[in-house]
Amino acid sequence: MKQNPDITIFVLNWNGAEDTIECLTSLQNLEYDNYSVVVIDNNSDDNSNKRIKEKFPKQAIVELPQNYGYAGGNNSGFKNVIDKETKYVLFLNNDTTVDKKFLNKLVDGINKFGSDVILSPKIYYQNDPGRIWFAGATINLYTGNISHLGIREKDNKIYLDDQKADYVSGCCMLLTSKLFRELNGFDESFGMYSEDVDLCLRAEKLNIQCYMIANSHIYHKVSASLGGNLSLSKNTKKLKSLFKLIYKHKGIPAVFSAAIFLLIIVPIKLSRILFRSNNTERYAKNN
Numbered sequence: 001m002k003q004n005p006d007i008t009i010f011v012l013n014w015n016g017a018e019d020t021i022e023c024l025t026s027l028q029n030l031e032y033d034n035y036s037v038v039v040i041d042n043n044s045d046d047n048s049n050k051r052i053k054e055k056f057p058k059q060a061i062v063e064l065p066q067n068y069g070y071a072g073g074n075n076s077g078f079k080n081v082i083d084k085e086t087k088y089v090l091f092l093n094n095d096t097t098v099d100k101k102f103l104n105k106l107v108d109g110i111n112k113f114g115s116d117v118i119l120s121p122k123i124y125y126q127n128d129p130g131r132i133w134f135a136g137a138t139i140n141l142y143t144g145n146i147s148h149l150g151i152r153e154k155d156n157k158i159y160l161d162d163q164k165a166d167y168v169s170g171c172c173m174l175l176t177s178k179l180f181r182e183l184n185g186f187d188e189s190f191g192m193y194s195e196d197v198d199l200c201l202r203a204e205k206l207n208i209q210c211y212m213i214a215n216s217h218i219y220h221k222v223s224a225s226l227g228g229n230l231s232l233s234k235n236t237k238k239l240k241s242l243f244k245l246i247y248k249h250k251g252i253p254a255v256f257s258a259a260i261f262l263l264i265i266v267p268i269k270l271s272r273i274l275f276r277s278n279n280t281e282r283y284a285k286n287n
């Protein structure tokens with residue numbers, strides 16, 4: 001009988017012991033038979049490691065000397081523990097829980113599309129499990145439009161099939177350890193956001209395709225409401241990373257093109273968000 005390929009799952013933690021423990025608990029229920037889990041701790045100061053070890057005494061934890069962020073943390077964890085014999089690596093946000101068959105279904109995706117791919121499951125909102133957060137993605141660097149397909153939609157027949165994607169979310173991505181080495185991991189010069197998009201764009205230059213595997217499911221602790229989009233700090237960081245991404249892959253002309261487009265479209269989007277948010281509040285008060 002053919003053995004399933006070895007997969008190492010990296011779960012990055014920073015001051016998120018409760019989420020990480022919930023994530024690890026769901027991973028213990030996987031039906032897949034050839035995987036290991038490594039927690040990478042980004043120098044937490046909330047006793048995360050102690051709390052995780054109390055719940056999972058045998059859990060492997062890479063303790064980093066400082067907070068290196070998403071890119072640096074995952075890169076450091078990979079370099080610290082990865083075995084050359086490990087075929088695949090999977091990077092998983094700690095604020096997720098997983099379906100017990102999600103790894104089996106991702107491996108089915110490998111069998112379907114080949115090993116030279118980057119795969120993601122379909123990702124749902126954890127607080128609204130039938131509502132999609134990620135079901136594929138599109139990129140247009142000339143307009144600055146980087147979007148999840150299906151976001152906030154109730155799951156439906158449009159998203160029943162596997163989808164080729166312009167990128168897959170760093171919330172959960174599977175690829176070979178060989179490819180991750182060839183790409184030199186995530187680009188740590190991105191302070192926050194866009195590291196996953198950048199990785200996929202660099203992989204595309206090596207003729208590596210990305211796919212969302214529709215029957216592989218995980219659940220992400222992000223708000224399905226629109227209010228979270230109004231965080232000035234968050235959106236400023238996203239915008240900075242976006243322009244860095246555009247400049248890196250398309251140069252100055254694309255930066256100017258995207259800037260002009262965003263100056264037109266962002267006010268429209270903000271007005272829609274405010275309108276929907278106000279309507280949601282009115283509905284809540286009336287009910």
